[in-house]
Amino acid sequence: MGLIGGGPGAFIGPVHRIAATLDNEIELVAGAFSRAPEKSRQAGKAYGVAADRSYPSWMALIEQERVRPDGIDFLTIATPNDTHLPIARAALAAGIAVMSDKPPTATLAQSLELAKAVRDAERPYALSYAYSGYPLMRHARALIAAGGIGTVRKVVVEYLQGWLAAPIERAGNKQAEWRTDAGKSGVGGAIGDIGVHAFHLAEFVTGLPVGAINADLAAVVPGRALDDDCSVLLRFAGGARGVLLASQIAIGEANGLTLRVYGDKASIAWRQEMPNQLLLHHLSGRTEILTAGGAGLLPAATAVTRLPAGHPEGYLEAFANLYRDFGRRLRGKPAPDLPGIEEGIRSMRFIEQAVAASRDACGWVPLEPAREYA
Amino acid sequence: MGLIGGGPGAFIGPVHRIAATLDNEIELVAGAFSRAPEKSRQAGKAYGVAADRSYPSWMALIEQERVRPDGIDFLTIATPNDTHLPIARAALAAGIAVMSDKPPTATLAQSLELAKAVRDAERPYALSYAYSGYPLMRHARALIAAGGIGTVRKVVVEYLQGWLAAPIERAGNKQAEWRTDAGKSGVGGAIGDIGVHAFHLAEFVTGLPVGAINADLAAVVPGRALDDDCSVLLRFAGGARGVLLASQIAIGEANGLTLRVYGDKASIAWRQEMPNQLLLHHLSGRTEILTAGGAGLLPAATAVTRLPAGHPEGYLEAFANLYRDFGRRLRGKPAPDLPGIEEGIRSMRFIEQAVAASRDACGWVPLEPAREYA
Amino acid sequence: MGLIGGGPGAFIGPVHRIAATLDNEIELVAGAFSRAPEKSRQAGKAYGVAADRSYPSWMALIEQERVRPDGIDFLTIATPNDTHLPIARAALAAGIAVMSDKPPTATLAQSLELAKAVRDAERPYALSYAYSGYPLMRHARALIAAGGIGTVRKVVVEYLQGWLAAPIERAGNKQAEWRTDAGKSGVGGAIGDIGVHAFHLAEFVTGLPVGAINADLAAVVPGRALDDDCSVLLRFAGGARGVLLASQIAIGEANGLTLRVYGDKASIAWRQEMPNQLLLHHLSGRTEILTAGGAGLLPAATAVTRLPAGHPEGYLEAFANLYRDFGRRLRGKPAPDLPGIEEGIRSMRFIEQAVAASRDACGWVPLEPAREYA
């Protein structure tokens, strides 16, 4: 494994490192951790990476790793969105598989271009929609696929945060700066930063693509160019309805990703901040609490659970489950739960359509041409 | 107090009786409890009402009570919606005040007509939006009015039930029959039955009128004529945004009324099924749990709390708080929290606009002419 | 119904009034509400009691009501503990049934004396252990009696409050004054004020009498003569073990009565502050949430539930269920869930044994002679 990004002060790079190596199947052996060569070298040292494999740039990494006999199998991209396409394209062209932090690229057009590169390279490409790695989300997806809640009728998915409730981007907060800067984030603010997680999770768990949306996005904090609060009505293929909320001005919400899916036989409810518990409500009126590691779970969940019930697993373990899947795919085995470029394209289209539709206040818009989920 | 309705098998009539008399300030002394005179007399006996004041019809009740020296001060209407207007109009014309079960009438046009009758009669008229009677909803309203959460930015209100997830109206369930029958319920299904509670509560707590809506209503269960699942985007006067969910096909939800209001200084979250607890999140990141009867509550809440903290009060006590307010109004004192005909008109307009807008898929529609909340 | 106590500033008297009349089967028609005749008259007026039945003393009340043709059927005693015996004895001797606030008397010896009076009078006598009136506690009792959790092995019951964490009895708090005054409260502090509720509930739900205890009582707040914090190990008939915690110095606890019962087939968990929910855990690992008014409840619970699921009932409704039972008993019908003098004697013995055993640090002591639960 090579890592692009993850230098001093980074958040998601170290998360990828922990997640990738948690199960002892992957080793971090190379990286370009910072654009500053000296910083990259130092970061590499802290990561335990050999000096000669702590590269000054991602180009240097790809160039040299491709020819080393012990060169990396795959590259993790944990850099700003606008760099995703060039890095991923170069890696794939060099025969190196890619695990990319979400979103796939800065724009939909770039994602479509990347999709072509993935197709041509015939190397694995994965996208870290980490919340889909929680055991109980895997259970929910398998349960619904098996008809366990009947026909899906209604989906309510929320991803609420409050940390951008004040204009901290004007007070020196780096994380806030780029997220509220259209030049760096693309056309979407909260919709692109967290809305796509909610969007992916809803499709992942229900197995149903969203076919149309009706969006209301707002830049609530004065002076912001990008949305920081989003409400989106959804229409799924097959007729189920839904609501997606994403906000970063919801004071009191830390990382409030929740999912409720109502079928005609049963329903499920889940909350990321208490990820090891899933409520299962039956039409009969009986309600069950399912617990990660506990009774009544499907193999899709138990396969990604490391600890007995009552020993909480969290975000890092969920994230590591994507790497576990990715490892399987690298070894040529199926990993049907792993998000890839197709999910990436859907995300980008969702962002762009939501932004446009909300701006034009045009009510319902189709999410995509029918061919994409034929 | 006189009661119209509340005969054998009724649900909301007995609730009104308990709520009205809980504080020992109101006595049930007359009623027309059923259209069948004999049943009315028997019900009256069970209620402890004198035989000569158990009337065979509401017309008889009004006619005789208006001339008795000890005639009733007010009448509670707990009959189907289509009877609300004639009863209320006749009572008011007879100088008898009215407490009406919601909604005020079967149609918006009727409510406007009723408003005229209320104005002419100069007698109190109240509407039992009982959920606004919970102490912590009173606290939330007062807190927000006092600027306690700053400017309201986002409102999420839900009222979810699951009892109509199957077509039980075709299996003999009486409560389901009339609710799914446009002839009896009017144009709204879930939106009219429970959506209006959510709508009222959102306006009540925030003090902000909704100015525009974007609605998606569906009759999910095959064969239904009226909506049983609703998602509505809201725009409040002043610019706050909101989402209102109302559904009766949400398996596992019993009476899932929840309210979250996000301001620019703080936010609140409340859940009717655990009504004695309110979460208060501050911009600073601190979170408090407020408890009915506990520390930190405003007079608006303590004034309607009967028991010390930890002794749960519930739905009946909340309902009784409306009667307490109503009693104040009857005595000529202010009762600013008590819903009246104005709130009723707003509800009816909400129902009719939501149904029409959803049917026409026309995106945002204004909720009402500006004059109504000038 | 006549009421002794409940004058200005009283807490439990008004609770009895609401609870008794909630179901419209009982009417408050007489009372001696205060030792001050004028206050009693005024309180009577506020209660809607006729002037000639607002008596200046409980003796006057009993004397006159016993000879009125429309005299009361029963008397509710809501006065300090040391007055319970004389009032109850006099009422019973006059053929008037008694509903007494707990505890039955000030001492065990008095309770044994009262038991004789009850036996002799052949009139109903009931004790308001109100928490046993919650529908889900009735369900739990019936479930366990039916073998629904198998053989009971372990019981954990807690009743925690924090309001006496500071010496507020020295700052003018009346409720605190008498509770911390051995002259008024008897030998028990927290153990007698709230510990007996926990004790009763544990026996009520399991159907098992406690046979031995091992108690650690403390007067934690400096200067207190009576216990304000209690931990008691329990041994039930049949061998089940248990732990009872009662404290009034547990800051943050409002009215934290909780009960957990573990059998060899299943277990239950309940919390008074969220009284409409019961967790049911099966040996298989499946966990269910049962809801008052919802699916899966036994007739013992549904019989005392007034509202559909999701419409919270609380403390007053639970309390009212004891009056409903009491009404049945007055009409000569069975009311097997209603606590009476036998439960009262057990409570008093528990208090006295716990205090003595803790003081002597003598480890396990038998709770009572075997004959009492032969």
Added chain:
Amino acid sequence: MGLIGGGPGAFIGPVHRIAATLDNEIELVAGAFSRAPEKSRQAGKAYGVAADRSYPSWMALIEQERVRPDGIDFLTIATPNDTHLPIARAALAAGIAVMSDKPPTATLAQSLELAKAVRDAERPYALSYAYSGYPLMRHARALIAAGGIGTVRKVVVEYLQGWLAAPIERAGNKQAEWRTDAGKSGVGGAIGDIGVHAFHLAEFVTGLPVGAINADLAAVVPGRALDDDCSVLLRFAGGARGVLLASQIAIGEANGLTLRVYGDKASIAWRQEMPNQLLLHHLSGRTEILTAGGAGLLPAATAVTRLPAGHPEGYLEAFANLYRDFGRRLRGKPAPDLPGIEEGIRSMRFIEQAVAASRDACGWVPLEPAREYA
């Protein structure tokens, strides 16, 4: 790092591996993973350990690693209790530091012997009481040490599990077999397996040693020799009282470790299964929810938090915090939160005294001579 244990089918060995390497500061380079040399080699391969450092026995490991220039710095012991003493003693004698899975040894006498070895070796020795690694437990400890809840008055600590509710040790469950076998587990059953975690956590967080206990241990499941259910009253130095519950027959409990500490100014409540939330109740009646990664936490907590608020960390991360501390100690820095042999001795004394006192039903017994915590 070298690992003894952790071969095929092991639970806690792999946990140590993940926890130790999570922060990328420790590498697993040697091990004796199984008593079967071939299994040890295969396990080593799976762990990524070089073939020549996958030893056939712990003796071979110590012998060879002590003389390698790149020999291990420390050894993790994850084998049955009765092997702890010889392994730890040999490692320490060889100048190799030790991280031992709890409990330190099989008996108190062995622990005292081990203490001498630790003293003589002058090498770090640590004990994996992993629950003390949770950020909010670190916060609670620091808060209490700083007087944040005032003087501690009452402690309630529970560790409840239900997996031994049926005699699964007679149905082939290996984990159950040795835990219920006095030959392998020592004199304590549940008290030694999980009770010691609760005991350590209570002392760790309060900073107060337990001075006396009053225990009731039972072998509830017929045929068991060792306790599977324990209730213990505690008396802390300084006078605080407490209750410790430990049970493995509590159906429905997965890993129910909870801690409540009541002071005279505030109290805290925590639940291991929702480890990222701590309730803080103030004497004033205000209640706060503290969240890992969120506002209001002390450096002791933030120092061991890897992720922003709302991204759950769990058991593995808590466990890894002990390794982080251990790494500090290896580097000669202070690690005051890390449990060592002193805590181990206290645990063993607790087990042996609880078992003896319960068997003799002798009420209160001192936990230890005063010198141990002078």
